Every structure is written in structure tokens, then in C-alpha cells.
Amino acid sequence: MSRIIVKQLPKHITEDKLRQIFGAQGTITDLQLKYTPDGKFRQFCFVGYSTEEEAQSAIRHFDNTCIQTSRVRVESCAALGSEDKPQSWSKYAKDSKKNLDKLKEKEREAAAKAKESEKKKKKDKVDKVDQILSRHKDDPEFQEFLEAHDKSRTLWGNDLGINKNRENEEEDDEEQEESRAARDDSGVDADAGDEDGSGDEADEEEDTDKLAEKPISDLEYMKSLMATTSGEATAKKPKAKADKSNLELFTIKIHNVPYNTKRQEVLKFFKPLKPYSVRLPSKVHGFCYVGFKTEKDMAKGMLKNKSFIKGKQVFFSDFTEKNKVTKASKSGQPLAPAAVDAGNAKWKHQQDSLSKEDDISESGRIFFRNLAYTTTEEDLRKLFEQFGPVVEVNLPLDKLTRKIKGFGTVTYMMPEHALKAFNTLDGTDFHGRLLHLLPSKDIEKNPKEDLDENDASLSFKEKKALKLKKNAQKPIGWNTLFLGANAVAEILAKQFKTSKERILDTSDGGSSAAVRLALGETQVVIEMKRFLEEEGVRLDAFDEPAKKRSNTVILAKNLPAATEISEITPIFSRFGPIGRIVLPPSGVTALIEYCDPLEARQAFKKLAYSKFKNAPLYLEWAPEQVFTKTLSGEPVIPKSEPKPKEEVKPEEKPIVNDAKPDEEDSRAEDADDEPEPNTTLFLRNLNFKTVQETVEKHFRHLGSIHTVEIAKRRDPENPREFKSLGYGFIQFKKSSVAEHALKNLQLTHIDGNPVELKRSDRVLKTQDNDGAQRRLASQKKQTGTKILVRNIPFQAQYREVRDIFKAFGELRSLRIPKKATTGEDAHRGFGFVDYMSKAEAKRAFDALSASTHLYGRRLVLEWSANDDNQDVEELRKRTAAKFDGSQAATAAKRSRKSFFDVEGSVQPNQDDDEEEEQ
Known part of the structure; x- marks a missing residue:
């Protein structure tokens, strides 16, 4: 609990003095002094700190100490509605024992009086x-x-x-x-x-x-x-006296009136004007009403708006019409239409707001308020993600002060998680303040956003643009350094001070236009990478597999060539202040960093696929920690990643379940490989309490496991939970491991149940991103002088591929396998390039693997072994494995019976043993 209560304070202590005293122990987010309805200080206050550590430090430091000769008691506040909350004793507390007893006594007296x-x-x-x-x-x-x-x-x-x-x-x-x-x-x-x-x-x-x-x-x-x-x-009754309250006055409502302000002080404030009436509410403070006989006097009084009373600035508002409504409602007289509209405007607004409130169990959206102004979006996301995945957190920012407004909304992916968070967090302490949660209201959307991409009235172009707009915020891994052919031609023409026609002209007998554009794109990309690195951009973040994306940095692509910062700044700065813009000299890709995540999201929504000059803007969220330095100039510290386990030497490896050391080595080697065909087993008679980790632990000693799945369905009694169906699947990396498990671990016991194993054609999916990263790193690791080139366009000729690669060094060989079909002189879309030295091979790999396009297709480079036959066999093996896997998946989709119709218990027989020996 980061909120404390301070009791037995001096009678004449001030809020500023308390802030000065308690602020020495941490950042104060809230400080409330408690008064009685008639303005008497109750000699206690609440103090909220940013963290629980600061609150506990304040309790240890101030408890049982003296403030202005008064010994104070400092304690932690009890949670709202908690059973541990002590019984109130003060007569001013609604839930105090005295008030409860008085209330019961009053009820008894009222009943006795009613009888009498x-x-x-x-x-x-x-x-x-x-x-x-x-x-x-x-x-x-x-x-x-x-x-x-x-x-x-x-x-x-x-x-x-x-x-x-x-x-x-x-x-x-x-x-x-x-x-x-x-x-x-x-x-x-x-x-x-x-x-x-x-x-x-x-x-x-x-x-x-x-x-x-x-x-x-x-x-x-x-x-x-x-x-x-x-x-x-x-x-015989006497006649009623004339009511002076029916006099029509022009009334001003004064806001932010200082506490204990008296009527004479208000009259003195308006001198030389003489107000006809001044009304200061006795039970409510902070405002008052001043009435004038004529509209002219009221206009003169309004000139004193935003002046100061007792050192505090006050604000005026015209209360004449509302005053008429109040008087008419009390007297029962009919209201004028204008007065009715003025009086019911606020009430109608509240009714409209209530009608727009969504049920949390349907929308998954919660409105929160009473936040400390030091709260960040990351703090809120961390708080709400305890109950489930969060789609979006909106924290509005004041444009003048650049501080949060103290409220916002959070949207959950699953509505049941939002309901759980609402029931748990409402009224709890957060950064020293009591968090208040409400159902969120439905924001009025733009009619254009409600258009359906399948609407028959839309053209094909409009449908495509609408679909791209809706999918804009998905984390698509586009090529960051992509350059269009037209942009490359314009940049080359500008660099060489010539025209685009001459760049693409091949009548001089030189290289083809496709080769020129490919080599020109490579040169521009190299210059762009050098510029981005000088500006503090971490290029490795773009090459890694999809990780967490930034919420403030937008990557803008497909800009026209030679775009300048002065051209894109007005477009993006409309949504909020921009921290920095990084735009290479080529002007085709830019990085825009906003100061606030909410403003960045608004800019992304509005500008994605909008037209800039003559081309649409392609926007993408940049990877997290894309810059090496923050806006303040501090270096960005990468988030700590789990350290890889230290390798144990072969002689120190323990032998578990008779597993040999060489088997452990082989398992470590094939951990990053794709699973072989026929490696999936069906697990029958699983215990309903068995989880995935238990199955993995049971079969781990055999070899590398690709993935484990346990079939589940939604529990009809409790729809929020899933119930095991008593069966599942396990897929190994090696087929030999699956065969060994099928023969030797039949009817093995897992959680007390004998589990039956059977072959399955089902192909399981994996979510192992770490394995993808390791495979990517292994592809970039140089193994020699030979490079495997994939994705070569079928219209590309041998000569064009050779011209591209020989620009980086002397070639030993270039081989592009052709199709085996008779009568066709077409290649198979890949080839092998071998350089004379490793330095030349590395230079070509680094330059061409970034973003080089030939006839519109990006060349994909991998390091290859030295034996061409091994390369071809390896490619064939990978293609066959993928083909078999896709066939198996198709067959599984067509026939569910193939892996759900399980026969009786399967026992290893003699025929299987003989086939294994053969």
C-alpha cells in the first residue's frame, strides 16, 4: 500500500507545510486534509506516494514523531471495503459506531412518534x-x-x-x-x-x-x-406576504472561491458595483452566486472574470437561465422552451453518455480515472496485463502542460479478463491514489471507418485501400530498406547528373537495365545503412525476427525520391510534438519518433496509406529499441536476455535413462532443425490433470522434442476455463526418436495413467521464435567462399546474375541448375556462387543480402558448403520434407479419422522388429 494516513496533526497545519515535510521521503502523488461540513479541521490527512517503498519509508521515519508539538501517528491505509479496516470512532465518519447507534436511536424515535x-x-x-x-x-x-x-x-x-x-x-x-x-x-x-x-x-x-x-x-x-x-x-386565514424571491435577477456563478470567504468580501470585490444578492452555500464550498437587477450591471460584473479573491483566481459563468429553471421548478410554474433546453442540456448529456456505455463483458474496455500525474503508460500496462493480454492503453495528454489528464481507457483482448480486472482493481491503491474504474463509453466513429470491404458499391481500388487500411497496424515484417525501381532510377540520375532514360538505356551494349537497377539499389542501400548508423539507428533490430514493436517510433516507407524533412514534418507534427526525424539523403525511408505513445497511435491511424505527393504512405511500427540513444541523449540499455546454458563437457554429462553422450550431442545439434517426416505420435489415455510440461519432461531423455499438444475444449460449467480431453500429440525432431518411443515406451505411465502410443500423420506447429533466431544467425555465419542464392527470377539470364556478383570480386564458378523437363531452357530459381577468396565472398554477401531486387524479386543469400552435390541433395531433402509435411497436413484436414479413430492397444510385434533389423 503506497497510501498512508497521518493522525493527531496540529490544528493549524497547512497543506503546503505537510507537502514540505512528507515530500522529503518521496514523490507525493496525493495529499488530502479532512474537514467537517462546517470547515473544522479533523486533524488527520491522507498522503499518497509513487511507490510502496517510499510509503513504508515515510511510516518508519515519521511515526511517533512530533510536528509542531503534536505527536503524530502514521499508518498504512486499509484497502477500500477491506475487512481489516478498523472501526471508525469519529462522529463525522458515516460508518462510525457512534453514528450507527445514533441512526438506530433516531429510527426508534421516529417509529414512536409515528405511533403517537x-x-x-x-x-x-x-x-x-x-x-x-x-x-x-x-x-x-x-x-x-x-x-x-x-x-x-x-x-x-x-x-x-x-x-x-x-x-x-x-x-x-x-x-x-x-x-x-x-x-x-x-x-x-x-x-x-x-x-x-x-x-x-x-x-x-x-x-x-x-x-x-x-x-x-x-x-x-x-x-x-x-x-x-x-x-x-x-x-378567516390571513393573506400571504409578497415573495421577494420571485424577482428576476441576472445571476453570475463564481467558481474556485477560496475557503471561508465571507459575503462582505464578495461585495468588496465587485465595488463600485452593488450586487442585489450574494449567496454563499453553507454546506458546499468553492463557489457562490451573485445576482444583479439589470443585465447592464451583470455585464460590468463579468469584466472581473479571472480576477483574484484572497490570492486565488476565480472564474465566472452566466447562471441566469439555470436560476430561472430552478425557481420555476420549485414554484411549480411552467417553463419557457429556452429555459427548458438550458436546464435539461446537462441532463440530456448525462443520459446520452449512459446510453453509450458498453457492458464490460461484451466490449472488454474499461475507463479508469484518479491517476497520479507521474503515471506512465508502461506502469498501467504492467498493472492491467496481470489479468490478461491487453490490446491497447489510451492515456490522454494535455497539450499545454504535456502531462497526463489523470484518466484513460484500457482494452482487453478477452472481455472476461476485463471483467476480472474491473472487479479486482476498482478502489485499490495505485501510486498513492485510489483507482476508480467504470465501464467505457462507445466513442463515436467516423462513418468511413464502418465501411465494409465487401460492400458491392465500392470499386476494386477502394476495397483494396480499405483492406490495407484495416490491416495497417498488424506487425507485418516489411523490408525496411526497400527501394522501388522508379526511386532507384531517380536517385542514380541525380547522383550521376543525367536523365532516367539514359540510366535505363541499353543500346550502348553494356549491362542490362535490370542489372543496373540492382547494382544501383545496392549502392544506395549501403549509403543509407551508413547514414542510419551515424544517426544512432541499430540496423540489427530490423534483421531479427519479429519481436516487440516500439509504441513511439514509426517507420515511413515508399516516400518519393529526394523527399526532405521540411516536407514530412508538417504532416506528422499535426498529431503532437515530434522528438526526432531521421531521413537518409535518398529520402525514401524515414524514422519518426513521437514524445507520447497516444499521439503516435493517432498519427499512425490517420496517415497509414494516405496519399503523400503521388504515392501512398507505407507505415510500420519500428522494432523496440531501434535507436542507440534516447531523446535526452542517454544510451539505451538493451533488455536483459536469458543467458544460454553453459555447455557441459562430454565427460561431465550425466547419463539419464541410459542415454549415451553422443546422443546428447546429436540432440544439441538438431535443436534448430525442422522436424523430419513421420515424427508425430498420438498419446491416448492421458490423465485429465496432465499438462504439457509433464509430457515434455517424461519424453525429454529420448531426444529433441519439436512440440507437444494436449487436446482441450471449453468447460461447459465454467466457460472461462478449458478442460483436457484425455489425449494429445507429441512431435520429435528425429524419426528415429519417434520410432524408439513407439517401441520401448508403449503403455508408459504419466501421472499414474498408462499412456498408449500410436503413429499420427498430424503436423504440429511450433512457436519457437528462439529457434528461428538461431537459424537466422547460422545462415549469416560464413562457412566458406560459396553462397547459395535463392529467389532468382525465372526471366533472369545467366549473364545478368554473373554481372551482379562479379562486381564484388573474382568468381571461381557460378552454377544455376536447370529444370529437367525436356525442351525447356529454364533454370530452377536458385544457384551457387563461388568466389576466389573469403573476403570477396563476405563483401558480396553483406552488400547483396540487405535489399537487392532483380526484376522485382529480392535475392535471398545463404552460406553454402563447398560440395555442390551436397548442396543440391540438401536442397532436395529440405524441399521433400516440406512437401511431405504439407501433404500430411492436407490429408489430416481432409480426413479427421486418420488420427482420431484410435484402435485397440498397440503392442510391438515380431514383424516390426524384423523390419527394424533389416
Whole structure:
């Protein structure tokens, strides 16, 4: 935990003072002093550090020490929602024990009051009925009316009878309860007349039409009496005073108001203007409202925007329309359409935002916020990659301050990994601040990006461009130093101060145009490599197999010849500041490094395959650590790679399972070779708990293993996990090793299960990048004076190939095998070039293996052995192995039965032994 809590601080300590004190132990990312609602300091604060080590160092250094005569306690913060969090004791904490007890006590008091009020209501109902009936007790016709409807009821017989009737009414059905409630709600105050029935003329007129004589029910009769009384009571109420709050004011809302600012200070701020009203909210701080009678006064007040109150800059906003909406909503008056739009704009924006939120389980995208401003994209990627592979991390950057904005988004390859990260990381401590996660919103896309490449309305050219645009960010291993034939011709014409036509003219009897362009391209590439090395570019990074790509360096290719830096800078700098641009003199390939990864991604998306001059831009992410120095000039330290295991001398090698030392040597030699045909075995009856590493460990002593696969399927009960099917495949490098395993390790026990072995035609794939790197290194290692040349165009003639290679030294021989088909004088697409000395051979190999194209095809060079027959046999062997492998793969795809239909147990028989002996 990199976040600490400091308790028992002095009452008058300031935030700046605390930053100065605690900043001595590390970088502070967050510091919060806690106050009560009325602004009283609670004498504790939270301090966040960049790393956990800095936080622990601060705890050891400051705990139980004195700050301004107060002995402070420094502890680590508990995680949000953790069970280990101690019980709060302060009355200001919502979850404190005191507040919880008070809340329960308030609930009990509220329940008791509700009971008392209910009893009081019932009593008032009875009293009101008594009061109403007492006014009409001397009316003989009313008595007659009651007796006619209820003979058993004598209203004024005796008090006991009345009380009993009241008790019966309280226990009566719902209809009588509703009737009694209706009588209560009316609130009758009847002055029907005097006790003897006399009154004024109006009363006498009313009495002439007695209510009792009307054909109405008891309930209607009582309601009419109560309505009369309530009307009289209403007439006696005093008139309401005029409400001054209805005055239409022009209101300014002031933001960033200093704490404890008083009304007089705001009035003094606006002098000589005199605001009509100043409202400072008591429970919320940081803003206030100032009202003016006229719009002219408000305009003058707005001139003080961005001024300072108590040394703090404040900002104004027009709150007039929103104030009208607030007043109208409180009074229940209808709103004007303009006011409705102004008031609901924010609410509509929030609703639109909520409607655009995606479910994390579907999108795999998470929005995070409350980051420390020192956080980097690498820190976030490292944090989120703990739960699964991350596709992209977006961390917006402020263009003015060049610091992060404190929020961003992360996208996972699998949505279930995003859901797991969301449930685990939300509310946790990260660089001293509490990380807050939310479902990410769907960003509105450009309609052009939603076009489908299979849309029938698009032309072939548009479909191809759309497909290339979508696949632009894939890590395609293009030739970094590629030069088009047109660019090579223009560069040569510029160097030799001639025209392109003369460069391509072959009427003088010299070499062909293809040879000239090939040799010219080689010369330009050599100069380009020399220039890039001088600029601090590591060219070996482009020759290695695909590794991790850079997220800030873009490789721009297919630029027109003689392109200058001043031409491409405005195009790429639109998306953010550029650290450096490396452009060779030929001007056909450039390296552009951005300062921020997000801006580099935006530039890549927008500019990939866009038109520059008369050609499309081919963009590719450069390999990681392509420069030998950083932008600040510091040398780049290569990432530590696992050291190769030290070779053990033959006499010191332990013999495991009767394996001979020469077998170990042979295994080390063939580790980089492709597997031979017929080296795959089917493994049956595997334990469901057996993993790939266990199988490899079990068969490792036999020889080199190409790969191991265990068949799995998704668990229906838990779709996030995969379940073994109880069988698998193993492929060895050598067929002899597979044969030995089939004969001698039949029904061998792995994890307690006897595993049955059977031949399989399945060809397994490998993901061994290290082996590819070793093979590439072995191809570049010089073995003599002979070079194997592949990918020779079929239209290229013997003379043209010879002219290219003899430019680097004297040739001993050049042999290009021809096709065996009768009547054709065509070669087979490869050849052998032998030089007189190793130095000449090495010079030719280094120059032509980089990027030399003949008739549009790149020449591929490898070092070869000295015997031509061995070379041809080796090529035939490799071609046959690849052909057999592809045939086996095709057969496996056509017939799943060939390796899934397993017969009974296979035991080594006598026929197999005899064939082995023969």
C-alpha cells in the first residue's frame, strides 16, 4: 500500500507545510486534509506516494514523531471495503459506531412518534365528530333522520351508549374507516345557529331546506356539513406576504472561491458595483452566486472574470437561465422552451453518455480515472496485463502542460479478463491514489471507418485501400530498406547528373537495365545503412525476427525520391510534438519518433496509406529499441536476455535413462532443425490433470522434442476455463526418436495413467521464435567462399546474375541448375556462387543480402558448403520434407479419422522388429 494516513496533526497545519515535510521521503502523488461540513479541521490527512517503498519509508521515519508539538501517528491505509479496516470512532465518519447507534436511536424515535401521531389523529377524529354532532343535537328532524336509519342507535340517550357506538365504529369494516377519515379531513367549523335554532336571515334561509329532508346517505350528509365548516375556516386565514424571491435577477456563478470567504468580501470585490444578492452555500464550498437587477450591471460584473479573491483566481459563468429553471421548478410554474433546453442540456448529456456505455463483458474496455500525474503508460500496462493480454492503453495528454489528464481507457483482448480486472482493481491503491474504474463509453466513429470491404458499391481500388487500411497496424515484417525501381532510377540520375532514360538505356551494349537497377539499389542501400548508423539507428533490430514493436517510433516507407524533412514534418507534427526525424539523403525511408505513445497511435491511424505527393504512405511500427540513444541523449540499455546454458563437457554429462553422450550431442545439434517426416505420435489415455510440461519432461531423455499438444475444449460449467480431453500429440525432431518411443515406451505411465502410443500423420506447429533466431544467425555465419542464392527470377539470364556478383570480386564458378523437363531452357530459381577468396565472398554477401531486387524479386543469400552435390541433395531433402509435411497436413484436414479413430492397444510385434533389423 503506497497510501498512508497521518493522525493527531496540529490544528493549524497547512497543506503546503505537510507537502514540505512528507515530500522529503518521496514523490507525493496525493495529499488530502479532512474537514467537517462546517470547515473544522479533523486533524488527520491522507498522503499518497509513487511507490510502496517510499510509503513504508515515510511510516518508519515519521511515526511517533512530533510536528509542531503534536505527536503524530502514521499508518498504512486499509484497502477500500477491506475487512481489516478498523472501526471508525469519529462522529463525522458515516460508518462510525457512534453514528450507527445514533441512526438506530433516531429510527426508534421516529417509529414512536409515528405511533403517537397516529393515536392523536384517531382521537382528533372522534373529537371532531362529537363537535359536529353536538351542534345538531337539538334538531328534532335530524334526530328523526338518525332513528329512521338506525333504530337501535339513540344518539343522545346516554353517554355510555354513545361511547359504545364509537368503539364499534373503530372496530368496523374499511368502509366505515374511510367515512370517518373523510369527516376528519374536511375540518368542519359550523356556526349553524344558536342553541334554540334562531339565527340571521341567511341561516334561516339555509335552515328552510333542511339537509335531513334530502334523499342522501349519511356519508354525503356529513361531508356537506364539513365542507361548509372548512370554507368558513379558510376565509378567516390571513393573506400571504409578497415573495421577494420571485424577482428576476441576472445571476453570475463564481467558481474556485477560496475557503471561508465571507459575503462582505464578495461585495468588496465587485465595488463600485452593488450586487442585489450574494449567496454563499453553507454546506458546499468553492463557489457562490451573485445576482444583479439589470443585465447592464451583470455585464460590468463579468469584466472581473479571472480576477483574484484572497490570492486565488476565480472564474465566472452566466447562471441566469439555470436560476430561472430552478425557481420555476420549485414554484411549480411552467417553463419557457429556452429555459427548458438550458436546464435539461446537462441532463440530456448525462443520459446520452449512459446510453453509450458498453457492458464490460461484451466490449472488454474499461475507463479508469484518479491517476497520479507521474503515471506512465508502461506502469498501467504492467498493472492491467496481470489479468490478461491487453490490446491497447489510451492515456490522454494535455497539450499545454504535456502531462497526463489523470484518466484513460484500457482494452482487453478477452472481455472476461476485463471483467476480472474491473472487479479486482476498482478502489485499490495505485501510486498513492485510489483507482476508480467504470465501464467505457462507445466513442463515436467516423462513418468511413464502418465501411465494409465487401460492400458491392465500392470499386476494386477502394476495397483494396480499405483492406490495407484495416490491416495497417498488424506487425507485418516489411523490408525496411526497400527501394522501388522508379526511386532507384531517380536517385542514380541525380547522383550521376543525367536523365532516367539514359540510366535505363541499353543500346550502348553494356549491362542490362535490370542489372543496373540492382547494382544501383545496392549502392544506395549501403549509403543509407551508413547514414542510419551515424544517426544512432541499430540496423540489427530490423534483421531479427519479429519481436516487440516500439509504441513511439514509426517507420515511413515508399516516400518519393529526394523527399526532405521540411516536407514530412508538417504532416506528422499535426498529431503532437515530434522528438526526432531521421531521413537518409535518398529520402525514401524515414524514422519518426513521437514524445507520447497516444499521439503516435493517432498519427499512425490517420496517415497509414494516405496519399503523400503521388504515392501512398507505407507505415510500420519500428522494432523496440531501434535507436542507440534516447531523446535526452542517454544510451539505451538493451533488455536483459536469458543467458544460454553453459555447455557441459562430454565427460561431465550425466547419463539419464541410459542415454549415451553422443546422443546428447546429436540432440544439441538438431535443436534448430525442422522436424523430419513421420515424427508425430498420438498419446491416448492421458490423465485429465496432465499438462504439457509433464509430457515434455517424461519424453525429454529420448531426444529433441519439436512440440507437444494436449487436446482441450471449453468447460461447459465454467466457460472461462478449458478442460483436457484425455489425449494429445507429441512431435520429435528425429524419426528415429519417434520410432524408439513407439517401441520401448508403449503403455508408459504419466501421472499414474498408462499412456498408449500410436503413429499420427498430424503436423504440429511450433512457436519457437528462439529457434528461428538461431537459424537466422547460422545462415549469416560464413562457412566458406560459396553462397547459395535463392529467389532468382525465372526471366533472369545467366549473364545478368554473373554481372551482379562479379562486381564484388573474382568468381571461381557460378552454377544455376536447370529444370529437367525436356525442351525447356529454364533454370530452377536458385544457384551457387563461388568466389576466389573469403573476403570477396563476405563483401558480396553483406552488400547483396540487405535489399537487392532483380526484376522485382529480392535475392535471398545463404552460406553454402563447398560440395555442390551436397548442396543440391540438401536442397532436395529440405524441399521433400516440406512437401511431405504439407501433404500430411492436407490429408489430416481432409480426413479427421486418420488420427482420431484410435484402435485397440498397440503392442510391438515380431514383424516390426524384423523390419527394424533389416
